[in-house]
Amino acid sequence: MPIKKRITIKQVASEASVSTQTVSRVINNRPDVAPETRQRVEEVVERLGYHPSALARSLIQQHSYTLGVVTAGLKYIGPSRTLNGIAQQTEAMGYSLLLKELPRFDANDFEPLLQSLLARQVDGVIWAVPQIGANRYWLKEHVPHLPIPIMFLTMEPQPGISIVSIDNYQGGRLATKHLLEQGYRRIGHISGPLDWWEARERKRAWENTLLEAGLPVEECQSVEGNWSSSSSDRAFRQLLDQFPGLDAVFVGNDQMALSVYAIASARGIRIPQDLGVVGFDGIPESAYYWPALTTIDQNQHELGCNAISELVYMIETSEHGKKEVEPRVIILQPELIIRESSPRRPI
């Protein structure tokens, strides 16, 4: 039961007529306490509503059981789903979470952020900000000097860095191959913003898959969006104008696919009869687009979970074994979900 004033270990000790050390042993479940002493102490702890200060404990043990997470764009569903996994797994592993959100995706003043986490003695850090532009420039120089493990999400593998990522290239490949297999031939692409690594990977996969199938890929065949529905509103109209004969489009995410649907409806282009569509992300809503959207499901929740498991593993082995843990790279595979927006094309 929460109480108005904070009780200290001293008060418990004096109330139970033992030393603080004994109280400490009881609350930490150490063996060397006489059963009746233990019981007496426990009774006092209960009665006073005593709860040990994690702060004091962290200070002396040099171990806070707290993880720092740096994120960006929580107002979007992707980062939130990842954070959801992170929070859940952190809790499950008995740690707490200190949250920092970057004001912008491409903010790159990593230093004060990292310091504020280090000042609070976090045991490890998850850098859950996607790789954009040059926002990873500091890795090479600074990561090796950090006193604690740091785990990066969603970025290009790099020697010496621990990373958990989703295979965006493979996702783009699955999407494009699916469209090819269904008989589409003039396949356009609405990409995410190309300063994002993920957007580039998806586009690169689309391009290579077409080329490997012996199809030409022209400049006018793809347009850049910025992940938002409103951006693809413009992008899709441009694509229609500049690439005649379009029979399918691979859209960089499900939000952008939504306005592809809207523009198509407004222009009398029927999906899927006149135009096949494949999205990316697998947001729950995409199953209720009409027609239901074929998409690439990326499990961002699991991404977060994996990152934490791995990070905690790094923390705990580097403590025990005293030797540094080898940086590890984990790549999760996305999945193709076939729905109604990409049926086999009649010959």
Added chain:
Amino acid sequence: MPIKKRITIKQVASEASVSTQTVSRVINNRPDVAPETRQRVEEVVERLGYHPSALARSLIQQHSYTLGVVTAGLKYIGPSRTLNGIAQQTEAMGYSLLLKELPRFDANDFEPLLQSLLARQVDGVIWAVPQIGANRYWLKEHVPHLPIPIMFLTMEPQPGISIVSIDNYQGGRLATKHLLEQGYRRIGHISGPLDWWEARERKRAWENTLLEAGLPVEECQSVEGNWSSSSSDRAFRQLLDQFPGLDAVFVGNDQMALSVYAIASARGIRIPQDLGVVGFDGIPESAYYWPALTTIDQNQHELGCNAISELVYMIETSEHGKKEVEPRVIILQPELIIRESSPRRPI
């Protein structure tokens, strides 16, 4: 620059040939330091890459400059947008954020959660979990005994409790009145899950507004969903079956409106010619439904910002003035966004 080993104030002191107090004064910008001493210390701080331990500081000052936030359902966009506001405002006010996510919306084992926050000496708590079922039962008994301020989001005002909420009743009223004004008369409702306070408020507003307009409200005129698109898939079909002559529907949130669109399309019901639709939430995507969705915009980001400003105010005045701050209730007003799904009905 981050450094491998942690530097302590002692090392800085000895390196600069001063006492630790002097170093302390310098890093806290206290006045009583000779300019040249200050400069010498600053130089050493810089050279060694010293950063004070927030932990040790919190311990002695009994003030951690950290806020605890308890949230739930981060995989949904609503809670994330709120957390976004919370994180941003917390940062802006110079605090850090300790994040806890409930495994389920209706989890009500508040006790261990609160204790784990208190153990880390948070200066205040934001309870950002919506009011559902009896998950507020503990307030009356426990809140008055908490040693720190606690701020609740999204719940029914209650004496003695600090709350920031959005006026869901007013939102439901705006939506329903709009449909009435546009000439719709047989207006159905797909509600959120009715153990949610927000869902009940929206429904109550819909019902009262119809009654005040002299229209009957029958049992068969509304169906309960669970906020997800899939739930309203079922709910809307049921509504169509059980309430003939439906000419408009007020849907509890924008996600559920999405499958109303899908079912309508599949059944040849034209929106808006045959059916007017109004949603709730104002998610960015709703502007790209086809036709664009009229909805009630609730600014959840601002909700989070307000909650933090208020909480920090409570913390800082209760410290200075030593007297408890009066609990405050802040109600934010949602806004009607008129788009294309609810045109004036031809007579």
Added chain:
DNA sequence: CTGAAAGCGCTAACAC
């Protein structure tokens, strides 16, 4: 202006 001593709440290491 500066330093010495005390202590925040807890635990590690050692005595008894």
Added chain:
DNA sequence: GTGTTAGCGCTTTCAG
């Protein structure tokens, strides 16, 4: 089994 001593890294108090 249990208590004592020391100290995590910092700030407060008070003396000079």
